Amino acid sequence: xxxxxxxxxxxxxxxxxxxxxxxxxxxxxxxxxxxxxxxxxxxxxxxxxxxxxxxxxxxxxxxxxxxxxxxxxxxxxxxxxxxxxxxxxxxxxxxxxxxxxxxxxxxxxxxxxxxxxxxxxxxxxxxxxxxxxxxxxxxxxxxxxxxxxxxxxxxxxxxxxxxxxxxxxxxxxxxxxxxxxxxxxxxxxxxxxxxxxxxxxxxxxxxxxxxxxxxxxxxxxxxxxxxxxxxxxxxxxxxxxxxxxxxxxxxxxxxxxx
Ligand code: NAD
Ligand code: ZN
Numbered sequence: 001x002x003x004x005x006x007x008x009x010x011x012x013x014x015x016x017x018x019x020x021x022x023x024x025x026x027x028x029x030x031x032x033x034x035x036x037x038x039x040x041x042x043x044x045x046x047x048x049x050x051x052x053x054x055x056x057x058x059x060x061x062x063x064x065x066x067x068x069x070x071x072x073x074x075x076x077x078x079x080x081x082x083x084x085x086x087x088x089x090x091x092x093x094x095x096x097x098x099x100x101x102x103x104x105x106x107x108x109x110x111x112x113x114x115x116x117x118x119x120x121x122x123x124x125x126x127x128x129x130x131x132x133x134x135x136x137x138x139x140x141x142x143x144x145x146x147x148x149x150x151x152x153x154x155x156x157x158x159x160x161x162x163x164x165x166x167x168x169x170x171x172x173x174x175x176x177x178x179x180x181x182x183x184x185x186x187x188x189x190x191x192x193x194x195x196x197x198x199x200x201x202x203x204x205x206x207x208x209x210x211x212x213x214x215x216x217x218x219x220x221x222x223x224x225x226x227x228x229x230x231x232x233x234x235x236x237x238x239x240x241x242x243x244x245x246x247x248x249x250x251x252x253x254x255x256x257x258x
Contacts, residue, residue, distance in 0.1 A: 003246075006244075006245055007245060007252075007256060009242075009243050010245060010256055011256060013226045013228060014228060014256070016199075016200075017199035017200035017225075017226075018096075018097050018199050019097040019099070019194075019197050019199050020097060020098045020198060020200050020202060021099055021101065021200075021201045021216060022098060022099065022100045022101065022201075022202045022203075022204070023101050023102075023202070023204070024100065024101075024102045024103070024203075024206065025102075025103045025104065025204070025205045025206025025207065026039075026103070026104060026206070027204065027206060027207075027232075027248075027249060028084050028088075028102075028108075028205035028249045029082075029104055029106050029108050029205070030249075031248055031249065031250040032079040032080060032082045032108055033075070033079045034076055034104075034106050035075075037049045038207070044071060047068070052064070052065055052068050053065075053178045053179055054178050054179045054180055055181060058173060058178070062159060062162060062171055062173075063156050063157075063158065063162065064156075065173075066156040066163075067154075069136060069154070070153065070154040070156055072136055073136055073137070073153075073154075074153075076106045076108070076136060081109075081111050081112035081115060082108075082249070082250045083250040083251075083253065083254050084205075084248070084249030084250045084253040085108050085111075086115065087253040087256070087257045087258055088100070088112070088127070088204075088253055088257060089109070089124075090116045090119075090120070090257070091257035092126055092127040093117060093120055093122060093126055093127050098126075099130065099190075099191075100127070100128070100129040100130065101129065101191045101213070102131060102133075103132050103206060103213045104129075104131075104133070105131070105133050105135050105136045106136065107135050107136070109127070110124075110128060112127070113127035113128050130190050130194075132177070132183055132184075132188070132191065132212075133177040134175045134176035134184070136174055136175075136176055137149060137150070137151040138174070138175035139163060139174060139175055140172065140173060141167065141170055141171075141172055142165075142170050142171045142172070142173050143168055143170035144167055144168045146165050146167045146168070146172075147175055150163070150172075183212065188212065191216050194216070195215075195216040195217075195220055196219065196223075198225060199225055200226050200227070200228070201216075201220040201221070201226070201227045202228045202229075202230070203217050203227065203228070203230070203231075203235070204230045204231070204253065205230070205231055206231075206235065207231075207235050207236060208235045208236030209236060214236060218237075218240070226242035226243075227242055228242065228244075228245065229245065230252045230253065230256070231244075231245075232247055232248050
């Protein structure tokens with residue numbers, strides 16, 4: 001199948017499916033300028049994310065971890081949703097039955113949902129993602145259950161200047177899931193339910209190395225429903241995809257979903 005035929009086949013599969021599970025990863029934000037962990041620009045001051053995005057790293061050196069998150073927040077704030085995020089948001093607002101599950105913490109799906117909803121004069125909620133890994137635009141307390149939106153600049157010059165909980169005074173932390181931590185149960189339950197009901201699955205920009213996210217797409221395939229993969233590189237899903245569209249999200253999603 002050439003690319004044009006594959007695109008048409010994928011369009012049809014998604015259009016015919018009453019319920020679609022969409023799973024996205026770091027790749028969908030690459031064209032917005034947010035580095036993927038494994039790609040170029042994924043390192044910060046020689047640290048690997050695996051050594052910073054852990055509860056142990058935060059317990060040992062919260063200043064260092066907050067400094068890294070401050071840098072990442074700044075990166076993301078300077079980025080904007082790309083044509084891929086926007087095509088997906090418009091598609092979700094224009095039809096029923098799509099559930100978006102993301103591993104991204106950059107809030108670009110949320111921003112695309114608001115942009116698309118404003119353009120259409122509607123409500124962004126049908127295009128908001130289920131966030132498996134939290135959001136870097138939120139904070140939560142390390143002691144009590146306080147959590148809030150928050151992406152103000154962080155002063156990480158000393159432990160004393162780090163953000164503190166307004167309720168109990170303990171250190172605040174980024175509201176993201178770190179390596180070795182459990183995922184938020186409500187998000188997992190909603191993603192799981194969507195995977196059990198989906199008539200088709202669309203995977204964009206995830207290598208498929210991180211569980212349980214990859215498992216949601218695989219659960220749809222196990223039920224013999226079609227899978228469409230959009231990614232410029234090889235992924236763990238390629239062998240089970242009904243259609244693999246080799247290309248970037250910004251180039252492929254507008255013609256696929258438009
Ligand atoms: P990954 O780094 O394992 O895989 C990224 C995938 O994106 C690769 O398959 C790559 O080929 C593909 N890709 C690269 N450019 C692309 C483009 N323009 N369009 C479409 N695809 C493209 O990412 P992952 O599977 O999401 O796992 C990484 C983990 O790191 C996740 O847990 C995630 O939470 C976290 N993370 C998040 C962000 C973010 O929020 N933007 C960024 C880095 C890492
Ligand atoms: Zn608290």
